[in-house]
Amino acid sequence: MPSPRAPARLQPPRAPQLDEIAAFARVAELGSFTAAAAQLGVPKSTVSRAVTRLEEGLNVRLLQRSPRAVALTDAGRRFFGDVAPHIAGLRDAARALDAYQGQPQGLIRLSAPPDSGESFLGEMLVELSARHPLLSVEVDLSSRQVDLVREGFDVALRATRELPDSSLVARKLLDSEVQLFAAPSYLARRGLPRAMDELADHERVMFLPGARRGQWPLDHVDAVCKAMATGRIATDNFQLIRSVLRAGGGIGPLPRLLAAPDLASGRLVHVLPEWSERAGTLYLVYPSARHVARNVAVFRDFVVAWVKRLA
The missing domain is CATH 1.10.10.10 (Winged helix-like DNA-binding domain superfamily/Winged helix DNA-binding domain)
Known part of the structure; x- marks a missing residue:
């Protein structure tokens, strides 16, 4: 069976x-x-x-x-x-x-140096908003170097002499030049210096970075550097130097980008225009070259084009 x-x-x-x-x-x-x-x-x-x-x-x-x-x-x-x-x-x-x-839309979190908020950044963001109305930008102005990934930033502007090695993608925007400026009111009182050795007869506003106290922060010592090595007002903040210069406090150094709005309005005058010194480079950095979000890519390309117009 x-x-x-x-x-x-x-x-x-x-x-x-x-x-x-x-x-x-x-x-x-x-x-x-x-x-x-x-x-x-x-x-x-x-x-x-x-x-x-x-x-x-x-x-x-x-x-x-x-x-x-x-x-x-x-x-x-x-x-x-x-x-x-x-x-x-x-x-x-x-x-x-x-x-x-x-169509690019959504939020971009941007870290930028404080100086940029007083120079081109505000005007640039207004134009960006007009061109891309669905795009919004949250800006953190800080002199510290943020951790983009850990702190949730999409992109950063960084002005530095040397960009440290990292996994970030860096796009060079322009070389930053430091030049000398003064207010028309100061020059009306003291006269416009025509040669570098005449700087010794003027009030000088000094830029002293925290790590290099008592030193001119540029690459080489020439007549300008020697003349600007002393002064009654000294600071490590370009914004303060700008305020002092606009108030008629003397002649002092500023990055060209930072001084550009005051040059256009006539609040500052370029002194000894034949002299300038490279102070660093402005970079746009973001976390990855692959799979870049569309809003970040649009922002990146817009910033590159905008700064190119200023150069």
Whole structure:
């Protein structure tokens, strides 16, 4: 007598794949494999295989097929009712992403040196906002070098003589030049120096970086550096030097970018224009060269073009 055969074991349900659910939902909506394939832009056989894999994975028939029609089973109607809202949400998210990629939008967190807030940054951001109304920028003005990744910044402007090695991508914007300036009111009282050795007869405002007290912070010692090595007002802050100069306190050094608005308005005058000294380089840095978010890429390209106009 033959031994009884063991009953066949049902395979445990397999987690359905998103492409399988999407194919099923489109067939259920349109009532046709042919129409679903046309909307999805794939062969009809691809849609049919996806639905079959879904049914086999769930161990349930979702669609009744005939040569003329496709109909939902009871299980198919219930499953479609559960997944349809999620499929619609995914489509909405994809459409929103398309719009996001088409027009830059969202928040950019920017770290920048304090001096930039008093020079070109404000005017640049106004133009950026006019050109890209869906883009917003949150600016942190700080002299410290922030950790972009850890602190959640998208991009930073950094003015430095030497950019440290790091995983950040750095885009050089321009070389920063320090030149000498004074207010018209001061020059009306004391006269405009025509030669470098005449600086010794003027009030001088000194820039003294914290790490180099008592030294002119530039690369070499020439007549200007020697003349500017002493003065009654000294600081490590270019903003304070700018305020002192605008108030008529003497002749002093400023980065050209920082002095540009006052030159345009006439509040400061360029003194000894034949002299200048490279003080550092302005860089735009951001965390990765791959998969740069569209809003960051648009901001980067805009800043590069803007600064190029100033150079």
